[in-house]
Amino acid sequence: MTITEHVERVQNEIRELDARVLKDVIAAYEAPYRTLQEQYERLAAEIEAARAAGVEVSPSWLYRQERYQALLAAIENEVRIYSDAVAGRLSAAQVEAIRLAAEHVQAAVAQQRPGLVLSFASLNRLATEAAIAATQPDSPVGQLLASLAPAAVNEARAALVTGVALGWNPRRTRKLLQQALGVPLARALRIARTETMRAYRHAHHELFRENADIVKGWRWLAAKNTRTCAGCLMMDGREFPIDRVLNDHPNGRCTLVPVTRSWKELGLERPRETSAEAQQWETGEQWLRKQPYDVRLRVLRSETLVEAYRARLVRRENLYRVVDHPVWGKSVVANTVRGALSIDYERARQMAQEARARRLRDPDWFRARDMADRIAGALAQVWRDPLEVRAWRGRFDVREGEGWLGLYDHRNGTVVISRRVVNDEPVLFATTLHELMHVLSEGVGESYSQYKGIEEGMAEQMQRILRPRVLRALGLPAEWDDIAKRHEADHPYNLYIYELDKIRSALNMDWEPFLNLLYDYKLSAREFAIRREFDRVYANAGERTRDRVWKNIDMSLFLLKMGFAG
Structure with a gap:
């Protein structure tokens, strides 16, 4: 089990x-x-x-x-x-x-x-x-x-x-x-x-x-549905030491799951520890961030709080508080809107008013933004969290446009989607996921024009790798992945991916570790990251081999920086 x-x-x-x-x-x-x-x-x-x-x-x-x-x-x-x-x-x-x-x-x-x-x-x-x-x-x-x-x-x-x-x-x-x-x-x-x-x-x-010789702590377990208050959802999945007590509120249904000591701590010889158990646990916050707007609203019970939460004005620890009732004792409850937001209340309230007005006059924008929010939540669970990028903070727009599907406007940190794809959900999904790759790319604003080939090739290939996982995490149709694949044969960024693939092969790396390595560096430093990995892989190779391989890599980098490849 x-x-x-x-x-x-x-x-x-x-x-x-x-x-x-x-x-x-x-x-x-x-x-x-x-x-x-x-x-x-x-x-x-x-x-x-x-x-x-x-x-x-x-x-x-x-x-x-x-x-x-x-x-x-x-x-x-x-x-x-x-x-x-x-x-x-x-x-x-x-x-x-x-x-x-x-x-x-x-x-x-x-x-x-x-x-x-x-x-x-x-x-x-x-x-x-x-x-x-x-x-x-x-x-x-x-x-x-x-x-x-x-x-x-x-x-x-x-x-x-x-x-x-x-x-x-x-x-x-x-x-x-x-x-x-x-x-x-x-x-x-x-x-x-x-x-x-x-x-x-x-x-x-x-x-x-x-x-206590076997159990060292426990995890908070809350039901992940709209009947559960925001306070309990934010506690779900958190680990506590054995001497802490779970203080739920009246009518609460939260429970707890033991966390055992490792085989090594138990003094027993067993197979090496794995992180599989932790990976299987979806926290209440992870669940909430993947939900549609209406579900988040039913949990948070305030449009102001929903807007603040999606823009990172409020974090998990702000959404709950501990109260001490004379009869029921101490318990965790959902925080009030003002209590959660403090000095950011007026700013969040203004954001909610603007979002409500935009939703009424432009429902396409609202639906597309909701998709972006859900994808960002899933990305935080399966890879990296876009909302941790201070330059973005959930800014999103839909604009008229021909010849492009989406873009990341680094000048004001806004993901922009072309209105012509808003009603095509599979294309909207893949396009939004691609643009969020740019959000997670450090230094893209200052160096994009110089390293466009590297950036776009990485973003598109990482989107293709993560797409099935994000779809599963959101419970969206797997067929969307098949639809997206049919559009990939003549994708304009395939030439960039082709050159990146030659570099990846030369470094003897699989796609995902290769891209993760590059995403760990600013865009302008990715050449350095490639050179560093090359020096590590070919440290014991002969000089002729090193020269031959590096010339091929260097040519691919040149083509990528020039913005054309193949």
Whole structure:
């Protein structure tokens, strides 16, 4: 089982447990709710009869009615009984969560270090403590559940008095009362989910400490969807030491995955460590950056924040904060817009206003920019991050143009796409990816005219190498790669690629390492990088061989710098 498969299993089983618990909590409220509705109907009939008889129905009149007092008493009694039922179900749910946590911890350790067995000596103690805690009236959970009945009475009283004072008919008042009677259920659901997940996470931490000889830390795991807050998504994938505790907010569904010690740290002889596990983990931030605009907006909940995030005015650590609640304790929550942006708030707000106006008058620009943002996010995951290039910061434009598909305007750091390709998604994708190669090319602005052949040949060839990976990362059709390949046969930059290929072959390098080597240098220094690699590869070669090979390389460099090749 890979780490990805393990993560999917954990999240699926947590969702199933959560659904079972919430279903039981809802089912337990159905009978009390019907009883209270029936009680209200009798009171409503009494109110209508009084009004029909010409009696002034006022709040003071309502207070004197036995059916009103009986309804409030019934609400308190039924909700108290319901709270006890929830406590019992919560105890069972927490025990189940602890059992599930043990299974998940062992499975995660087995995935990372096959053959190792954990100690579960603390499991029975944890289960016993969980079974007792929810049913103890003086425990924090017990006090929360006990508060449901008085709160329900207060909500119902306010609803009934409001309806009478404003002269509403019983049907309108009924809607307000239904909202009031929904409060205990909503709070019970929140308590049930929060405390079930707290037990699940607490079991993880206890088992980690008990097995500290094997487990050295843990990774934060959040569900990657629009129901997850920005704070939790930014924490997802971060690694913490074993003594740190995962503090999720109420109603949170975040979990954690153990990080084991290496075979060497364990004192065991096993195959050499690999980075495969880390490569398989997609963080919440990586996931978010690849999503369409509408998904990012639903997560960040602010156009201002979306624009700031895409322009790197706000970073991961600004999108969350830690709060300390008197009941729920410390937890990570999404930051406010002003809190995240601080002094850049007005600038980001202006950017959002301009983007909204441009989107309304030019939807093609917006769709093309969204594609560029998603490609940049995927590039950050599979290769390098364009947004780390200070000269760019997400600037994007669509312009009318013939004879060109795209360009990188280094004067103002803007990726520009020709309007004629905006509606051809495969071509738009490949063109945008090519231009982002220029963004990631250091020194392209100051040296492009002198080294155009090198720059364009590198950008086009790297685009062809990365294109299938970026498509997979974004979940876009693989057919787009086939469509792009059909356009490559007569591509104008093939001549540059041809000369670069001769240099690459002379240096005995595969394409990707060769291009990565050159991208590590400024454009004006890539000749030096090639010469340096040549000296390394041919250090022990004879002088005639060195001269012959270098003359060929030098000729290719000359043709590339002159802007023509072949």
